[in-house]
Every structure is written in structure tokens, then in C-alpha cells.
Amino acid sequence: MRFSITKNRIITIISIIFLLLCWKIISVFYHSEFILPSPESTFLAIIKLLTTKNFIFIVGATISRGIIGFIFSFILGVLLGIFAGINTSFHSFLKPILVVIRSTPVISLILLALIWFKVDMVPVFIAFLTMFPFICTNVIDGIRNVDRDLIEMSRIYKIGQTRIVKEVYLPAITPFIFSGASSAMGIGWRAIIIGEVLSQPQFGIGTLMQTAQTYLLVNEVIAWTFIAVVISYIFEIAIRKIEHIVVIWK
Amino acid sequence: MSLKINNLYKSFQDHTIFNDFSIEIPENTISCILGPSGCGKTTLLNMMSNMIVPDSGIFEGFNEKIISYIFQEPRLLPWKTVRENIAFILDKNTIEEPEKVIDKYLQLVELEDFANYYPAKLSGGMKQRVAIARAFAYPSNIILMDEPLKTLDFKLKQNLMKSFRSIWQFDKRTVVFVTHDVDEALLFGNDIFVFSKAPVQIIEKFNIITSSSDRLLESTEMVDLKKKILKIMH
Numbered sequence: 310m311r312f313s314i315t316k317n318r319i320i321t322i323i324s325i326i327f328l329l330l331c332w333k334i335i336s337v338f339y340h341s342e343f344i345l346p347s348p349e350s351t352f353l354a355i356i357k358l359l360t361t362k363n364f365i366f367i368v369g370a371t372i373s374r375g376i377i378g379f380i381f382s383f384i385l386g387v388l389l390g391i392f393a394g395i396n397t398s399f400h401s402f403l404k405p406i407l408v409v410i411r412s413t414p415v416i417s418l419i420l421l422a423l424i425w426f427k428v429d430m431v432p433v434f435i436a437f438l439t440m441f442p443f444i445c446t447n448v449i450d451g452i453r454n455v456d457r458d459l460i461e462m463s464r465i466y467k468i469g470q471t472r473i474v475k476e477v478y479l480p481a482i483t484p485f486i487f488s489g490a491s492s493a494m495g496i497g498w499r500a501i502i503i504g505e506v507l508s509q510p511q512f513g514i515g516t517l518m519q520t521a522q523t524y525l526l527v528n529e530v531i532a533w534t535f536i537a538v539v540i541s542y543i544f545e546i547a548i549r550k551i552e553h554i555v556v557i558w559k
Numbered sequence: 560m561s562l563k564i565n566n567l568y569k570s571f572q573d574h575t576i577f578n579d580f581s582i583e584i585p586e587n588t589i590s591c592i593l594g595p596s597g598c599g600k601t602t603l604l605n606m607m608s609n610m611i612v613p614d615s616g617i618f619e620g621f622n623e624k625i626i627s628y629i630f631q632e633p634r635l636l637p638w639k640t641v642r643e644n645i646a647f648i649l650d651k652n653t654i655e656e657p658e659k660v661i662d663k664y665l666q667l668v669e670l671e672d673f674a675n676y677y678p679a680k681l682s683g684g685m686k687q688r689v690a691i692a693r694a695f696a697y698p699s700n701i702i703l704m705d706e707p708l709k710t711l712d713f714k715l716k717q718n719l720m721k722s723f724r725s726i727w728q729f730d731k732r733t734v735v736f737v738t739h740d741v742d743e744a745l746l747f748g749n750d751i752f753v754f755s756k757a758p759v760q761i762i763e764k765f766n767i768i769t770s771s772s773d774r775l776l777e778s779t780e781m782v783d784l785k786k787k788i789l790k791i792m793h
Contacts, residue, residue, distance in 0.1 A: 462634040465608050465626065466648040466697060476647065480638035558638045558677040 346528035354532035363512070370512035371432075372540060374501050375494075378436025382493065386444030387486060391478065393445070394452020403445070411442040415500050419507050432504030432513065439500040440493035447489025451482030480558075487552040491545060498541045560586045560620070562607075562701070562733065567616035569602060576602055577613070578758040584750075586620075586700075589727070589734040589771070591744035593788065594754030600737040603759075604628070604703045607735070627694035629704040633686035635678040635693075641665070642674040645693050654698065664692040667726045684715040688722055695726050704736045708743060720746060724771060741788050745781050746774055753791055762791050 329348050336347040346354075358364060393400040418438055422431045455478055463473050505515020514533050521529035567580040576599040584590050592600050605611040607618075608626045635644045642661055649657040665671045668688040678686055687707060694702050708716045720743075727734065738744055744751050751765040765784065767774070774781060 458630070458632065458634050459636060461610065462628070462630065463647075465610065465628045467650075468648065476639075477636065480636070483638075556638075559679060 343525050343527060346531065351528045351531045351535070354526075354528040355535055358529070358532050358536065366512045367514060367517055368536065368540070370510065371501060371505065371514045371537075374432045374505075374513070375436055375497055375540075375544075378433045378497060378501065379440055379490075379494065381433075382437050382441035382444055383490065386441050386489070386493075387448050390445045390448025391452060391474070391482070394449045394482075395478075400449065407442045407445060410438055415439060415503060419504055422504070423508055428508045429510045431508035432501045432510065432515070435504040436497050436501045440497045443493040443496065444486070444489040447485045447492075448482055451485030452478060454485070455481040483556055484552070487548060487556070491548045494544050494548065495541065498537060498544075502537055562586065562621060562624075563617075563619035564603075564607075565617040565619070567606075568614040569599075569606065569611075569616075570614060575758045577616075580616075580759055582752065582761060584733065584735060586733045587731045588749040589736060589747055590750045590752065591748030592735065592737045592752050592754060593741065593744045593792070594739065594759070595756055595792070596739055597757070598754050599757050599759045600739075600754065601705050604705050604735065604737060607701070608703055624701050625697070625699040626701045626703060627697040627699040629687075629690050629694045629702065629707045631706050631709050633678070633683075633690040635686055635689055637678055640675050640677055641670060641681070641689050644678070644689060645696050648693060648697050660696050661692075664696045664726070667695070667729075668692045668722045684711055684719060687711065687719055691719070691723055691726070695730060695732075699732065701733045701735065704734065706738050708738075708740075716743070728772075741785055741792075742776055744788075745776060745785060747771060751788070753788060 332345070332348050336345045339345050342350065361367075389403060393403045415435065418435055419431065422434045426434055459477055459481075460473065463477055468476075502513075502515040502518070505513035506519045507515075509516050509519065514537055518530055518533045521527075521533065562584040563582075564584075565581045567577045569575075569577040582603075592603070594600050602611060606613050606616075607621065608628055635641075636647060639647060642665070645661045645664070646657055649660065651657060654660060661674070662671065665674055668691055670685060670688055670692065673681060673685065678689070681689070690707070708719060711719065724747075736744075736747055738747075745767070748765075749767060749771075751767070753762045753764070754760070755762050765788070767784070769780065776782075776785075
């Protein structure tokens with residue numbers, strides 16, 4: 310086992326090196342900072358961004374939009390999901406709404422949100438709408454996957470409905486909540502940044518990306534992209550770590 | 560004292576399971592119900608425990624009775640430890656010192672060292688022993704058992720029957736044990752009811768006087784009885 314873990318890690322590293330190498334070769338081939346800057350100059354751009362005095366505000370703004378959107382979609386997704394999972398009529402009511410939200414192109418949502426809301430609210434609204442269906446659908450699936458035998462057992466031993474929800478349904482759907490949260494976060498960050506690019510709030514990664522693009526600072530666009538990837542990755546890891554702490558019974 | 564079910568009717572769609580069926584189950588003994596798979600044994604248990612409503616029928620002696628149930632599968636909550644699984648079904652308002660009750664029954668099924676384990680870490684037989692401890696820890700008058708040994712191998716079956724019997728010696732509740740395995744019924748039951756295919760009728764009722772701990776499947780009494788039962792079952 311130990312051997313295969315280190316082996317896989319080496320393969321991962323080789324894959325990253327391969328990616329960087331391709332990047333380097335293509336940048337040498339085009340030889341233009343305006344088309345594809347070299348990995349080194351992008352790296353320097355990242356360092357430069359990290360030391361800008363507003364960096365914390367910019368990244369902080371994007372992250373807090375993500376977290377606010379996530380919290381709203383999490384609370385609403387879990388509550389409505391549990392209700393829809395238990396009550397089939399409510400599920401029939403909610404299903405078309407979820408389908409419409411999920412299949413609407415993000416860009417349509419943004420264009421409408423730009424008309425309806427203040428600039429700062431747009432990315433949060435977008436984040437909410439993209440993340441909510443993921444969490445809600447996962448919770449519904451979770452509830453429907455709860456072992457009916459365990460519910461029957463609880464009923465025979467005369468356990469009340471509140472305790473059944475709290476001690477049987479909730480723990481049973483926890484893994485589903487986490488996998489929903491994880492895919493929601495993955496898609497959420499992308500949506501927030503698109504929202505920022507188009508709505509141009511004062512601070513935000515998307516705002517700065519758009520500015521860099523206007524001035525043809527391609528290395529800076531890639532540098533911001535890299536930072537966005539790192540943020541998304543950190544949250545992904547954090548969700549997995551929390552899941553590991555919460556779901557101890559497996 | 561006995562539990563009585565009279566004039567029971569139950570059908571699912573066009574399939575009649577019980578058609579004017581009656582049975583009398585003596586209290587504080589172990590009654591085995593033996594019958595072909597799918598004849599309606601589980602349905603009968605589920606009606607006794609109020610999980611299924613009969614089309615009609617009179618249940619006598621079931622009012623005020625508290626029921627615990629040992630299922631085919633252990634049905635433990637995976638997110639609760641062995642101890643928490645038993646605590647889950649104990650009503651903290653009516654039971655004094657639930658922790659002591661839990662300890663007592665875990666000791667009887669020899670699982671006191673595993674109290675803080677999650678079910679995923681236990682073997683199939685151990686899980687079923689937790690289910691037995693749970694059924695006895697619950698302050699019930701009647702224990703319904705629906706083929707609880709079905710998924711276990713021969714040696715584990717023997718062990719589990721031993722655990723069950725040793726608890727029952729101290730605590731003689733009314734047990735209704737459903738099975739399709741003649742040997743289990745012979746080793747376990749004070750009374751053995753042999754059921755027909757649906758619509759269910761009791762083909763015959765046997766009573767075994769020998770105490771269940773003294774029974775040997777090889778003894779002439781048991782061999783003869785087994786032959787008789789097998790003959791009427793086929």
C-alpha cells in the first residue's frame with residue numbers, strides 16, 4: 310500500500326511537470342508575452358500580486374462572496390432537501406424549480422442579476438443559484454437512500470418523529486451533504502468569478518482579471534487564475550477534512 | 560395466560576395470506592413458527608407489532624404489551640456505537656439508570672468490551688448479538704424474532720442460540736420465533752407451530768417438554784419429531 314501511495318504521488322508530480330513543460334514549449338514557440346507568457350514570468354506575476362497592498366481585500370472579497378453564497382444555499386438546500394425527501398408532494402413541487410435553475414445558463418442569470426441587483430450582490434446571487442441545486446438534490450437523494458429498515462426498527466421501538474429525523478435521517482444524509490457541498494463549491498467559485506468579471510465590484514478576483522485582460526497583461530490573467538484554483542483547492546481539502554472529522558463511523 | 564389472534568383476514572392485492580386464521584400463543588415461553596418461505600410468517604409478526612394493519616381480526620392480550628423485535632438483519636445505526644445503539648431505544652424518562660441496563664445486557668451477550676465500537680468494526684454475529692441485547696434491554700413483554708439466524712453460518716448460529724438462551728433463562732419473556740429451519744425450531748421452541756402455504760393454516764402444533772438446554776438434535780426424540788415435521792411440511 311505504502312509503495313503504491315508514493316508511486317501515485319510521483320505520477321502526479323510527473324503530470325504537473327509535463328503540463329509546465331508543454332506550457333514552456335508553446336510559449337517559446339509563440340515567443341510573445343501577449344499571447345502566452347512563459348511559466349517564469351507568470352510565477353513572477355503571482356509573486357507581484359501576492360505582495361500588492363490590496364491583495365487581501367481582493368481575495369477576501371471573493372472568498373466572502375463565496376462563503377455567503379454557500380451558507381445561504383447550504384441552509385436552504387439542506388432544509389428544503391430534507392422536506393422534499395420526506396414529502397413526495399413537495400418533491401414534485403420542487404423538482405421543476407431545481408431543473409430550471411440548474412439548466413439556465415450562468416450567463417443569463419448574471420445578465421438578469423445585473424439588472425435586478427446592486428453590483429456587490431450579483432456574484433453572491435449567482436453563487437447561491439449555482440450551488441443551491443447541487444446541495445438540495447444531494448440531500449433529496451440522501452433522504453431517499455436512507456435505509457427503510459432502520460426507520461421501521463425505530464418505529465417498532467417507538468422512537469418519536471423528531472428523534473428519527475435528528476438521529477436517523479440527519480446522520481444518514483451527512484455523507485450526501487458533504488459530497489453536495491464539495492461539488493457545489495467546485496462550480497460555485499467559477500460562477501462567482503464570472504459574476505465579478507461582468508458586474509465589476511470594487512474588489513474581487515474577477516474585477517482584477519478583467520482589468521488585466523483589458524491591458525493585455527496575459528501573465529496577470531493567468532496569475533489570478535492560478536490563485537482562484539488554489540482557493541478552490543483549499544476549500545475542497547477543507548470540506549474533505551471536515552467530513553473526515555464528522556463521519557467517524559465508517 | 561396467552562395471546563390470541565382470532566378470525567384474521569389479510570390479503571395483498573389478489574393474494575390472500577390469511578383467511579379466517581386463528582392462533583393462540585402461550586405467554587412466557589418460546590413459540591416457533593415453522594413454514595415455507597413467503598407463507599406469511601413475517602406478515603403475522605408485522606401485524607402483531609402493528610407495522611401492518613390486518614383487513615380484519617381480533618387480537619386479544621396484545622393491548623398494553625410492549626414489543627421488541629429481532630430482525631433478519633441486525634438493523635443497527637451505523638453512526639452510533641454499540642452502547643449508543645442500545646441507548647437509542649431506551650426512553651430516558653421511564654428507565655432509571657439506562658447505563659446499567661446496557662451494561663447488564665452487553666455482558667450477557669459477552670460484548671462488554673465492544674461497547675464503544677461502531678457496528679462497521681463488528682462481525683455479522685456480533686452485530687446480531689447487539690440486536691439481541693437491544694431487544695432484551697427494551698422493557699418489552701413480547702420479543703418477535705424474524706429468522707434472525709438466517710444469514711449466519713452453522714457455528715455462529717449455535718453461539719447465538721446459546722447467547723439468546725442464557726439471557727432468556729433469567730428473563731422469560733414471550734418469544735415468537737419465526738423460521739423455516741426445522742433444526743432451529745427443534746432446539747429453540749417450547750411450542751412449534753407448523754404453517755401451511757398461503758392462505759395460512761396451522762397444519763399441526765407440537766409441544767416439546769425437554770428443557771431447551773438439554774436438547775440434542777441426535778436424540779431419538781428429536782430425530783422422530785424432525786421426521787414428523789418434515790413429512791407434514793412437504
